[in-house]
Amino acid sequence: MITSAIGVSPLAGMMQGTRPSAANSETISVGTGFESILKSFVTGTVDALRNGESTAIAAIEGKASTQQAVMATMQAEQSLQAALAIRDKVVSAFLEISRMQI
Amino acid sequence: MSQVQFMALALQKADWLSTRQSVLAQNVANVNTPHYRAKDIASFESFLDNSQISMVKSNPLHMDMELSAVEQPRMKADGTGDANFSGNNVSLENELMKLGETNSQFALNTGLIKSFNRMLAASLKG
Amino acid sequence: MGDALISSIKTSASGLEAQSMRLRIISENLANAQSTGATPGADPFRRKTITFGAELDRLTGASLVSVKNVGGDQSPFKLEFNPGSPAANATGYVKMPNVNLITEMADMREANRSYESNLQVVKQAREMISMTIDLLRSGN
Numbered sequence: 560m561i562t563s564a565i566g567v568s569p570l571a572g573m574m575q576g577t578r579p580s581a582a583n584s585e586t587i588s589v590g591t592g593f594e595s596i597l598k599s600f601v602t603g604t605v606d607a608l609r610n611g612e613s614t615a616i617a618a619i620e621g622k623a624s625t626q627q628a629v630m631a632t633m634q635a636e637q638s639l640q641a642a643l644a645i646r647d648k649v650v651s652a653f654l655e656i657s658r659m660q661i
Numbered sequence: 662m663s664q665v666q667f668m669a670l671a672l673q674k675a676d677w678l679s680t681r682q683s684v685l686a687q688n689v690a691n692v693n694t695p696h697y698r699a700k701d702i703a704s705f706e707s708f709l710d711n712s713q714i715s716m717v718k719s720n721p722l723h724m725d726m727e728l729s730a731v732e733q734p735r736m737k738a739d740g741t742g743d744a745n746f747s748g749n750n751v752s753l754e755n756e757l758m759k760l761g762e763t764n765s766q767f768a769l770n771t772g773l774i775k776s777f778n779r780m781l782a783a784s785l786k787g
Numbered sequence: 788m789g790d791a792l793i794s795s796i797k798t799s800a801s802g803l804e805a806q807s808m809r810l811r812i813i814s815e816n817l818a819n820a821q822s823t824g825a826t827p828g829a830d831p832f833r834r835k836t837i838t839f840g841a842e843l844d845r846l847t848g849a850s851l852v853s854v855k856n857v858g859g860d861q862s863p864f865k866l867e868f869n870p871g872s873p874a875a876n877a878t879g880y881v882k883m884p885n886v887n888l889i890t891e892m893a894d895m896r897e898a899n900r901s902y903e904s905n906l907q908v909v910k911q912a913r914e915m916i917s918m919t920i921d922l923l924r925s926g927n
Contacts, residue, residue: 608780612667615773619667619674621705625769632776639780675919679791682915683849686795686908687841690802690852692901693809694839753904764911771918778922 600645604638611635671774677708678767685763688756696748699756794849795912801851802905805839808854809898812837813891820886823874831874832884834860860885 611631618628684700691697702708812835819832840855862885870879 612777615777616667616670618773619670619770625765628769628773632773636776636780639784643783676791679795679915682908682912683791683795683798686798686802686912687850689901689904689908690798690805690850691839691841692802692904693805693897694841694852697841753900757904757907760908760911764914767915768918771922775922 597645601642604642607631607635607638667777668774671770671777673709674705674770675767675774677702677705678763678770681763682760682767685756685760688751689753689760692749692751692753692756694749697751698749699751701759792912792916794847796909797844797847797849798851799905799909799912801853803902803909805852805854806898806902806905809837809839810895810902812857813895813898816886817888817891817895820884820888820891822884823872823881825873827874828876829874829882831864831882832886833864834862834884834886836860 611634614623614628614631617623618625681702684702688699816834822832823829824831836858837854838856838858839852842851842853843849844851864882864885866880867883868879869875869881872881874881876882
């Protein structure tokens with residue numbers, strides 16, 4: 560299923576801070592190139608989010624500087640917004656495909 | 662979810678900073694009160710560990726204050742600064758510096774909360 | 788402690804009030820620096836002093852500062868030779884108020900500085916409150 564391959568699962572998994580599992584990427588025959596690009600992109604976003612959060616926590620505890628916290632948080636936010644934009648595009652593409660007459 | 666961990670910590674920090682603000686305000690208000698010793702609260706780390714401690718009277722010259730809330734960060738008399746002839750050791754520069762610190766930490770804290778709230782809301786939308 | 792920031796504003800407000808009172812006393816001293824008595828040998832204006840004390844507002848738990856006492860400075864009056872004055876004693880000396888202009892001016896500057904500092908604390912507490920409320924506005 561397309562959904563489990565690209566669309567919602569890995570990104571939903573990302574929202575919860577977990578990595579997309581390999582089991583989700585069966586079946587799609589669009590081409591592995593696209594899929595691996597997407598996977599690495601999602602991994603990058605997860606990392607940015609994790610880093611943003613841990614730097615923010617460190618700054619609150621006084622262990623990181625203000626600049627570090629702000630930079631890390633901004634990067635996390637940007638990563639997330641890009642990932643969300645992709646997710647939205649993918650979801651609408653899926654819906655469009657599903658509307659296609661067979 | 663680690664997002665919850667951040668939020669809980671940030672709220673604790675906001676609490677701690679607000680309490681510190683009120684203690685520093687007390688110092689500034691009492692800059693000319695005889696026998697008044699400048700106060701500060703214990704560090705954020707110890708606040709996290711011991712959120713149940715009530716205020717400790719660390720100086721016999723302290724007036725007797727009962728604060729009813731259970732979660733009081735421990736206050737300590739600021740040992741720095743010489744007391745002048747009236748027994749008051751509040752240094753306005755020192756207090757204002759600490760106030761500035763408190764302000765910028767609070768701004769950072771609130772800004773981070775805002776950002777993470779935004780991210781959470783965005784990922785839940787659509 | 789309830790709302791610490793609200794308490795902080797109450798505390799600073801009491802500080803502002805206390806320093807204002809202090810400035811009033813200082814102005815009174817300055818205004819009366821030359822006020823002698825009306826009859827021969829009478830005492831002139833006696834310099835006023837003000838003492839603060841810390842106290843606790845039972846209702847809110849806020850720590851306040853208040854004026855504990857307005858007293859008279861017991862330091863001796865100066866004697867000035869001025870036989871023409873109605874307050875001149877047998878030898879022509881008049882008792883002058885024990886107000887020292889330099890001291891009062893220095894005191895006034897310090898009171899002003901304390902006042903400004905309290906004001907700054909109020910502004911900061913207000914800012915912190917509004918930053919917090921602002922989270923509701925554009926946090927999402």
